[in-house]
Amino acid sequence: MGADTTAETVDYKTTLNLPRTDFPMRAGLPAREPDWLARWERIGIYDRLRERGRGRAPFILHDGPPYANGHLHIGHALNKVLKDFITRSQQMMGRDARYVPGWDCHGLPIEWKIEERYREQGRDKDAVDIVEFRRECRHFAEHWIGVQRDEFKRLGVTGKWDDPYLTMDHHAEAVIAEEFMKLLMNGSLYQGSKPVMWSPVEKTALAEAEVEYHDITSHQVWVRFRPLTATGDLAGASVVIWTTTPWTIPQNRAVAFGPEISYGLYRIDSASENSSAGVGETLLLADALAEGVLQAAKVETHSRLRDVTADELAGLTLAHPYRGVEDAGGEWDFDVPLLPGDHVTEDAGTGFVHTAPSHGDEDYQLGQKHGLPMTYNVEPDGTYRADLPLFGGQAIITGDGTEGPANVSNIKQLAWAGALLAKGKIKHSYPHSWRSKAPVIYRNTPQWFAAIDRHLADGLSEYGDTIRARALASIDELVTWTPQSGRNRIHSMVETRPDWVLSRQRAWGVPLTCFVKTGASPLDADFLLRDERVNARITAAFEIHGADAWYREGFKAEVLEGIANPSDYEPVMDVLDVWFDSGSTHAFVLRDRADGTADGIADLYLEGTDQHRGWFQSSLLQACATKGRAPYRGVLTHGFTLDEKGSKMSKSLGNTIGPEEVVQQFGADILRLWVAQTDYTADQRIGPEILKGVADSYRRLRNTMRFMLGSLADFRDSDRVEPELMPELERFILHRLAELDRTVRDGYAAYDFQGVFQKLFNFATIDLSAFYFDIRKDALYCDGDTQRRRAARTVLDILFHRLTTWLAPILVFTMEEVWLERYPGEDSSVHLVDMPETPQGWRDDALAAKWAMIRRARRVVTAALEVQRTEKVIGASLEAAPVVHVADAEMLAALQSVAFADICITSDLVLSADPAPPESFRLPETEGIGVVFAPAEGRKCQRCWKILPDVGSHAHAGVCARCEAALD
Known part of the structure; x- marks a missing residue:
């Protein structure tokens, strides 16, 4: 066949296998994320996960309830996103990871807001019926629960949002009262007159x-x-x-x-x-x-x-x-x-x-x-x-x-x-x-206390017979603390803490459901009425009417009828410390709900480090008093969120940044990525410049995913190549995946999200974008239906399934977008699949050691070519055909066994065992390799842009032999 003299004018671009994808380079997260949220709600993704998890080992992260009285701050976002990382990763690693969000609804802050409203209206709180006042507190809490629920969901947090737990629900109030009455019965409850922290402003x-x-x-x-x-x-x-x-x-x-x-x-x-x-x-x-x-x-x-x-x-x-x-x-x-x-x-x-x-x-x-x-x-x-x-x-x-x-x-x-x-x-x-x-x-002031050193008559003495003994035993024997310093912190607090002040002189809460004998002294044996029948009646009434029943006229006579003379007893009108409410949540959430646990014990509690003296401790003490041990097996704590300079956020300083602000400007995935990149065990910093850096990392990762999607267009199962038939480069990438699979799973299991993301980000940007993709672009774009191209696409498909699922717990919106680009459909979601099992047989340490040498040598070559590019000698590496002098025989053999020119993205390359001449380029950290630049000889292939001697000698005069075969 004669040479085609018109070949130089042919547009070969249309003959290339260029990436094809509708996945946009610009994410547009603030505008697009709400659509994915609506989609997840439409397909009922949380309930479908529960169906999928049926029969699996459960993993229960028990939610520490935020307080229902205002918009979320950045600390709330950090906390809930960390929880979401855990539940999603545990689910995708094969557990049934249930997550029931909850709210703390009683207490002084809400009561204070209603009193402020009364003061503005000129109303006297003491003149208002207590049940009416409590009703207004309930409505206030309901409003803010609705607001916060939407704000949490906007962050991409998955959970049982349509059925959260609320400490003001009737069943919750009944259980809180029931748990309190266990203290009444086991002897830990007493009234004492001793100094307590007292707020003159709040009068409690x-x-x-x-x-x-x-x-x-x-x-x-x-x-x-x-x-x-x-x-x-x-x-x-x-x-x-x-x-x-x-x-x-x-x-x-x-x-x-x-x-x-x-x-x-x-x-x-x-x-x-x-x-x-x-x-x-x-x-x-x-x-x-x-x-x-x-x-x-x-x-x-x-x-x-x-x-x-x-x-x-x-x-x-x-x-x-x-x-x-x-x-x-x-x-x-x-x-x-x-x-x-x-x-x-x-x-x-x-x-x-x-x-x-x-x-x-x-x-x-x-x-x-x-x-x-x-x-x-x-x-x-x-x-x-x-x-x-x-x-x-x-x-x-x-x-x-x-x-x-x-x-x-x-x-x-x-x-x-x-x-x-x-x-x-x-x-x-x-x-x-x-x-x-x-x-x-x-x-x-006279207050009600739980005695933490009093011997308890409850038959729950496996870990001690006092609250303190059980708590200390739980801390040391039953609970894993992350970080370990949390153990020392709470241990020292519990070891020296005084008795628990249970009573508050307020109205909005669960009352101390007990009766005292009229005219008796707290030291009298019959001062408190202890009768399980009375307790059962109180619990039953609260199940129907909630804690408001305590304030109903005639309630005392109703519960004491036939058991004790109502005129001999007076009800206690103080309400319980709200920390007792939240400390009791293990009973009405973990124990009582169908999506709770068989033993009423959570796998994990996760909150800020301040909760060692707050919820972690109140839950510990309450559970030790009523069930004999801690209600959790693990406790994880995070630090506080500071501004970019490391200062505490303050409205007066104008250095606050709210979750809504970040979401509106960058998108929730950027906020989630910020959480993943921080060391949450210490205090974290956030601000505009930090978020810009996070957004840059996101863009680089997004480009990696976009390349895979484009290169996998029309990929079919019939295109797959078995690993043993793949080139070494592909088998090396599979080895890296086998390594990463263990790293990712271990990292998620240890709640090391920073480590997981760092490893995945480095893999995606260094191993893939800057190395593997860079090398294989030529084969993917220019090869015909070759074994090499099919092997590369098989590896890309394997990479796709692992990277999307490994990153899905962190970048919930983006990985859903990536997944739907390949697997569209109303019922499709990356969050409904597990992380695929990665064969450990893919590991090949000898191959990895060989490719470590190859990559070291490649770095010297690319650095040498960069010098030539900077000096305008060449415009692209394909214009080069360097001579690479290699002193080490093992490394030389490794380089000779692969297409090293393709790996260095040069048109040609000569490997030599001769000593490197003085003018050769070297890198100080890589001894024994010298590179001498030489230009590639031949003509430029108009299709693959390599400069080769055979260009012009084929039917398509402007292409090389490889491209000629692809065109045929």
């Missing part, structure tokens, strides 16, 4: 988990306590205490000293004019703190007279600073003992600790040990009782959360009484209500 007790700490500037005072019983040189000496809460001085009942601390007797020799210290005055102080105290008192010179022993201190009795004060009516004319206390330290103060048993836990403990009296001077609104001499009615904290006059009044009274040695201001951390953001106080 708070748990430690409801308190956050902020820096404030407070008063500080150094106060003299004069001895009544001292003799010798101690007779005129003053014991000095230091406190930042002057308002507690009226409640002082003792002073504590440290038995192991070194004390001295100090004399003031001179002082400044405005000092309250008197020359010649003697003071008892801890030696380590004396200089600081004397400096605060503006003492100029002083003398240390002698040591003062613990025995001498223990023999002293002191006078209250207000003893004998005019108009006090003898209120403070009592002796104040000086007592040894192990809690006294030399860290700050004077070495002597003012002790008010009604206003501090350590003070209370010391008081209990030594029989000190409790005081009841502070009212629920944070004011002194009206009849307290000198200070009656004065506020410690006002209703708007600001400081009242009580501190200043006490400072003035101390000065007038001659007890004030010094005063000042100090900036320090102080507890605040996490809801009102107002300061709280320790206040002695």
Whole structure:
């Protein structure tokens, strides 16, 4: 056949197997994601997953309930997306991964919002029927549940959204009450009068988990306590205490000293004019703190007279600073003992600790040990009782959360009484209500407690017979903590925590469903009515009417009828701590629901690290009290979300970024990818620049998927090539897949999403896009129906099924889009398939070692060609035919056994064992390889663009032999 002289004008592009796909380069996620959400809802994907999972081993991640009172913040998004990663990956690895979302619905924040509304309307909350008030709280919660549900679903989170759990559902309220009544029956419930964290603004007790700490500037005072019983040189000496809460001085009942601390007797020799210290005055102080105290008192010179022993201190009795004060009516004319206390330290103060048993836990403990009296001077609104001499009615904290006059009044009274040695201001951390953001106080008040060290009569003693013992045993023996530091954190908290304050003096919640005997003391054996029949009636009523039944007229008589005389008992009207509500969720979600677990124990709880003192702990304590062990087998914690500079997000600083904002600008998959790229076990950062980087990673990954889709157009099962018949390059990619399969599964199982994504991203962008795809584009585009092209497409098909399913738990929308591009249809979804099993027989470590050498050599060649391209010697690597000198015989043999020119994407390439000449290109990290550039000889093939000597010698004059065969 003669040469075709018109061949140069032929458009060979139409003869190439170029990629064909409708998959767009631009994702358009914000606009398109809602369509996929609607599609999933239309096909009922969650319920179909449950059908698919029937008979599989269940995996239950129990949802920690968010609070139903506002839009989601970025921390909510982080939390729910992490949970979604887990449930989706577990499902696709062969489990039945059920996920029931839930909401915490009771409690002060909602009640507070309704009260604010009342104040705006000029209504008096106390004049509103309690059931009506509770109904308004319920409606408020219902509204925000609806809002948050839509916001969570928009993030691509799958779950039983049409049937979530709510702590305000009637069954939930019935179970919460039932769980509480188990404490009533097993002996852990008691009423006690002790200091608890109290919010004067909200007029209720708070748990430690409801308190956050902020820096404030407070008063500080150094106060003299004069001895009544001292003799010798101690007779005129003053014991000095230091406190930042002057308002507690009226409640002082003792002073504590440290038995192991070194004390001295100090004399003031001179002082400044405005000092309250008197020359010649003697003071008892801890030696380590004396200089600081004397400096605060503006003492100029002083003398240390002698040591003062613990025995001498223990023999002293002191006078209250207000003893004998005019108009006090003898209120403070009592002796104040000086007592040894192990809690006294030399860290700050004077070495002597003012002790008010009604206003501090350590003070209370010391008081209990030594029989000190409790005081009841502070009212629920944070004011002194009206009849307290000198200070009656004065506020410690006002209703708007600001400081009242009580501190200043006490400072003035101390000065007038001659007890004030010094005063000042100090900036320090102080507890605040996490809801009102107002300061709280320790206040002695009758409350209901769960005793965590009391022996329980419940027959559940496998892990101990007290709540604390069971909790500590669960932490150490039954629970896996991720990260492990979480174990140490919660263990130390549980090991030292006080009894659980269960009662709240509010209206919106589950009441403490118990009755107390009229006129009886909490110490009386029959103080509490304990009767299972009463409990059963309460539970049955709550199942029908919810907790509102407790407030219905005649309810007491109804449940006590035929069992006890209603006139002999009064119902407790406090409501339960909402942490008890959420701590009980294991019972009405895990135990009671059809999609729960057989043993009522979750595989995993996942929340922020602050929940070691919150939900993790309340769930642990509640379950240990009622079922004898932790309600979870695993606990995973994540850190907090900060801005790009590492600062805490704050509306006042203007550095917040909300999930809705990210979704509207970038799409939910970008937000999910941000979660996958972070180390969630530490605090994470987010902001515009970080999200731009995430979006760039997404685009690179999307291009990888687009290339596969385009190259797999019209791929059929008949095109498949068995692995053993594939070229080495394809078998090397299969080896990498076998490696990755184990890595991905292990990573998902260990909740290492950052590791999983990093490995997959590097594989997709480095092993595939920059290596395998780069090399095989030529065969895919230009080969005819060759074994090489069919093997490459077989590998692409294998890659497609693994990458889409491996990435589906993270990029839920994008992988669905990718999947539907190949498998359209109303019932089709990547989320309805499992990760395919990858034969470990594909692993070939010897082959992998060989290709590691080949890739090292390729890097030297491509780097050498890049120099030529930069210097404008060539425009593309196909213009080159370099000589590659290889010193290592094993590597040379490896390179000679493959089409190394194709691997380097050159038109030709010469391999040589000769020593590399001095002018050859080398890479310092790859010894023994030198590259000498040479241009390719011949003409450029108009179809594949290789420069080859045979171009022009075929029927199609503008093509090479390979392209000639493809055209024929």
